[in-house]
Amino acid sequence: MRLPILLSMCIIAVTGLAQAPSPSLNIGDPVPPLRISEWVKGAPVEQFKKGNIYILEFWATWCVPCKAAMPHLSALARAYRDKVTIIGVDCYENNPRVLKKVKPFVDSMGTRMDYTVARGDSNFIYARWFEASGEARSGIPISFVVDAEGRLAWVGHPQGLEKVIAALVNNTWDIKNALVRRNLGKQLKELDDSLNYELMRYRDDEFTEGRRRGKPDSALLAIDAILKGEPRLKYAESIAYHTFASLLKTDPHKAYLYGKEALTASTYDEPPYGSIVRAVGWYSDKLNLTGEIYELGAEACQEEVDYNPFWDRGAVARAYKRMGEYYRRAGDKEKAEAADRKAGEVMKN
Numbered sequence: 001m002r003l004p005i006l007l008s009m010c011i012i013a014v015t016g017l018a019q020a021p022s023p024s025l026n027i028g029d030p031v032p033p034l035r036i037s038e039w040v041k042g043a044p045v046e047q048f049k050k051g052n053i054y055i056l057e058f059w060a061t062w063c064v065p066c067k068a069a070m071p072h073l074s075a076l077a078r079a080y081r082d083k084v085t086i087i088g089v090d091c092y093e094n095n096p097r098v099l100k101k102v103k104p105f106v107d108s109m110g111t112r113m114d115y116t117v118a119r120g121d122s123n124f125i126y127a128r129w130f131e132a133s134g135e136a137r138s139g140i141p142i143s144f145v146v147d148a149e150g151r152l153a154w155v156g157h158p159q160g161l162e163k164v165i166a167a168l169v170n171n172t173w174d175i176k177n178a179l180v181r182r183n184l185g186k187q188l189k190e191l192d193d194s195l196n197y198e199l200m201r202y203r204d205d206e207f208t209e210g211r212r213r214g215k216p217d218s219a220l221l222a223i224d225a226i227l228k229g230e231p232r233l234k235y236a237e238s239i240a241y242h243t244f245a246s247l248l249k250t251d252p253h254k255a256y257l258y259g260k261e262a263l264t265a266s267t268y269d270e271p272p273y274g275s276i277v278r279a280v281g282w283y284s285d286k287l288n289l290t291g292e293i294y295e296l297g298a299e300a301c302q303e304e305v306d307y308n309p310f311w312d313r314g315a316v317a318r319a320y321k322r323m324g325e326y327y328r329r330a331g332d333k334e335k336a337e338a339a340d341r342k343a344g345e346v347m348k349n
Helices: 003-018 066-081 096-112 122-135 159-167 173-200 218-230 236-248 252-263 273-283 291-307 313-330 332-346
Strands: 037-041 053-059 084-088 116-120 142-146 151-157
Touching: 003 053, 037 096, 037 218, 053 066, 053 159, 066 084, 066 096, 066 159, 096 116, 116 122, 142 159, 151 159, 151 173, 173 218, 173 236, 218 236, 236 252, 236 273, 252 273, 252 291, 273 291, 273 313, 291 313, 291 332, 313 332
Parallel strands: 053 084, 084 116
Antiparallel strands: 037 116, 053 142, 142 151
16 A cells, blocks of 8 residues: 555655755845846945845846736835835846846836846856745746845745735734744645655546546545645645546546635645646546536636736736636636637737
8 A cells, every 4th residue: 555655755754844954045044245237227225224124026038927027016116115125136147148138128117117126146146045045946036025134034926025015114024923934835835746746646647548547536545644644735736736636537526616615725825726727627628527617717717817916918818718718618608708808808908
């Protein structure tokens, strides 16, 4: 039996992650110095001054989500102009031909990029900020918040900045709690990712002559064993995908009920909208999915769009097209056409 092995693996992984060394730059630690190659817009910031709050938002000219986040950052910069300094630091761009485009790009953004902008030393930023904080795989845009004491107060996608800034300005930010939540989130994410590979053993999606469905009952037993060791993984991205996919094969209505819970579940990360969307899409032509499953998939598409306000137009349009397809398969022509119209409007505007 592999189930005891899985449960032991989960317990060992949780213990090992809890004892894993912290990154060299974590919440509450003094931040590295600024190392700027060129100030492109706004007054230069030579160093982090005590008493001031800073946001370093790392971006690049080719990063579409970075561009989408810029108006939001500009609004925050204007709202907290006397209390918070936002610095957009262009990173990863060392090619002289590309560097010539940075200033024209910033100028073209106008008030949509209404904060200080600089070009950073890419090697230094990657080593002392990204690698040191454990965010090397997170990609951009990503924001590092420096509190009035010169400590790292928060790190994450810019869409989460508003609550952090408000709490820092009002002196209600709990930096110890932020450290605990960040460490726990990273540990659970790593555990979820590692268990994904183990659960893949129970999948068999070739569906030769419509008969091969893997071992969904075994997968569900394995997941139950995992959750006894770490119940906070119930709605984690990978666990949610394998749970939902296995239930689609064994009891579609239970899959629907689980999916509805998952879309509103409180977890260490965002609810697993993408897991539901991907599973419905993958099995749409492999299983005889019910109308309520397709409606759930469409709801997950909308939730995913709502949660990601800085998606580029193409990603949003694709989500609405997918939503239209799911509603169409569910037999709701009116909602399908409405989703198709939204996809067209997004691209047009």
